[in-house]
Amino acid sequence: MLEVADLNSFYGGAHILHGVSLDVGQGEVVALLGRNGAGKSTTMKSIMGLVRPRSGTVTFEGQAIAGRPAYRIARLGLGYVPEDRRIFTDLTVLENLEVGCRAARGTQRAWTSERLFELFPNLAERRSARAGAMSGGEQQMLTIARTLMGNPKLVLLDEPSEGISPLIVEQMAFAIRQLKAEGIAILLSEQNLHFAMLIADRVQVIEGGRIQFHGTAEELSNQPKLREELLAL
């Protein structure tokens, strides 16, 4: 569904991604594991068109999308949940959802704010609250909900468990499994191996802008040395 091949990205003069390749299949959850600064977020942004890759290809459902503006990539059915959440703090919860709203494609069952409030009950109570006044966990739920309003076929989830209390992390894992059950493919970036193992079908480990490992979560946990080297866990 999503194939990334030999991606090279730069920030100014700094070479961040060195030929990153990965793929996500239909309805699959793939975790991109790595430490801070390993290149996870840059990979996500390069796929989404927020960072323009200097070389390499990104193919989504057969279409080459590298170098296209972000809004056109989003319209193809690629959703992006950024690491730093980036909710619109001045808008209410409902208005945040409105910004993300796009029509459903084909046979997809469209997401509505009501369906999302079932998935994230915390948000339901705060629907008219200013988003900036909510807790970090609620804001994280709102970013995911906002992206889902666009009825994406694949969601790029950038470190959803970062800086969130363990209780909310549980809820988040539950919600992501729900999405998987809906048939939505997910590329999840994580530092937290346990969280990733809860939900991922496959894992890829990135370090220094290069993919160092790919396989199943089980295979990774059977290689403690590799785990220690790449993830410091």
Added chain:
Amino acid sequence: MGFFVAQLLTGMANAGALFLVASGLSIIFGVTRVVNFAHGSFYMLGAYIAYTLMSHLPGAIGFWSAIVLTGIAVGLIGLLVEIVVLKPIYRAPELYQLVATFGVILVIQDAVRYVWGPEDLIGPRAPGFGGVVSIFGQSVPTYDLVLIALSLVVLAALWALFNKTRIGVLIRAATQDREMVGALGVNQTLLFSAVFFLGSFLAGIGGAAQLPKGGADLTMDLNIITAVFVVVVIGGMGSIFGAFMASVLISELQVFGVQLLPQSTLVLMFVVMAIILVVRPQGLFGRPDAAVYQGNSAMVPKPLKPLGLAGKLVGAAILAFLAFIPFYGDNFLVFLFSDIIIFCLFAASLHFILGIGGMASFGHAAYYGGGAYVAALLVQYLQTPMELAIVLAPLGAGFLALIIGWFCVRLSGVYFAMLTLAFAQVVWSVVVQWTSLTGGTDGILNIWPSDWASDPSVFYYVVLVVGAGGIIALRAMAHTPFGYALRGTRDSSLRAEAIGIHVRRVQLLAFAFAGAMAGLAGALFVFAKGSIFPTELAISRSFDALIMVFFGGVQSLGGPIAGASVFTLLQDWLSDFTYWQLLLGVAIIAVVILSPRGITGLLETTGRIGDRFRTATGSNAEVAGKEAR
């Protein structure tokens, strides 16, 4: 009581057009981060277009449809400006976009002059609303009530747009984080265009609606833009309701100010703004976290290096060239180059705070003209000799900058820019309105150099020595530890603070030093011309300095010198044409679009393209050679 109510209503009616223009500016800034200086020009265009439409469309229906059609026409012109001028440079640092809008001001000025002529136009009366009504025994023009109603209707409509429609929600979201809005599938390009249309539409309606009350003239653009900035800053950048309240506040202030303090109406508005900004820097209804001005973060300035041997040689060559001007040039050339040197110093002083300090002062003419007035007043009233006046003028201007800077360095980004502009307007209005001291708009005449320097060639050398000395002092200052600290505050005030730099003090001292150097340029100017008028303090002079700095390129110390030279020569050369402002405006826009880093950037780029071209043709020749074999 009746009198009070009548005055209140007059003030509210005046607030109408101000609010329409201010809300448009605020909306455009919120989403695109472009401070559209040309917004006053859209307002002026609105008045002129409405004048033509109203004279062709008869009756009440004609009148009201003319207002709406004007809005649409001006909206489309705004859209055109956005697509042609701003779209290519959205990725450039924000402040560069300003210069492009300066260019637009000049172009629209001359276009209007060409189409409608230079005479002031008197607007038609609104059909059915030409009379007066009696309120508490005072007669109030009916049309004033119409304007009040119109502004309330627009306020309500904008509120509904922003809170009840999808596009309104998208605009508000984009005001906070436009990249994220794009990642959610919204076409930013279209959104920007829509916002520009809406903002220009409002300005056009404003110009059209006030036509029966105020008419149309060629000074409307700059006159309202100052007031609009005051309104937007007082109300809070990005807040529509704030813009409304501030428009009313400012207009009432002026109406009642005329009754109470007729001599100081102009000053009053800016004093109120200064007080509000010091107490509440984000404006009355602005949120500190909203409308985050990101400064020039997109641009990573190259570190400055002291001149190498080659640079020193070039500098010496330029000085030698300038020193020889009186030998082979006539008086005209001597005057022209004396102007150029003065403007180089003026531009270099602005560059010191803008390029090195990261503080975009929009009111730098206050210190340039301030220095000139200090010198002129000293000569006029105390018979001070020229030499002493040239020494004292920068001290006076520096002192003025110290006082004004104390307020301004509390703010940053756009707010800083607007506050400096406001204070410059205070200085200007004091000079204009304090006729007994300054002669008002008649200026101060007969301020000539000392006898030994009365020959134009001799005075030229005074200008050259003092001017070059000032520029060298500014450059040297950039390479002192103080200069490093200043650059540190520009690049990250937080980090600078964390390593023990007193950010505000560094900024204030830099501001005062730049003010003093501008004052030095002003003192030279007054003796070169023999007279001084308030125009040297006016907003357009501040804009000139900004254009020179941006035109030349902010990133290099040579930029302001190149910019001032090219700008002065261009202005001199173009002034033979009737519509020279139009040509100058087009030239400015072209430079900004072709090279967002100014002339010096353009030189570097063409240098690099040249290199690439040479290597490319070299390899082509090789290929051709191989093929031939």
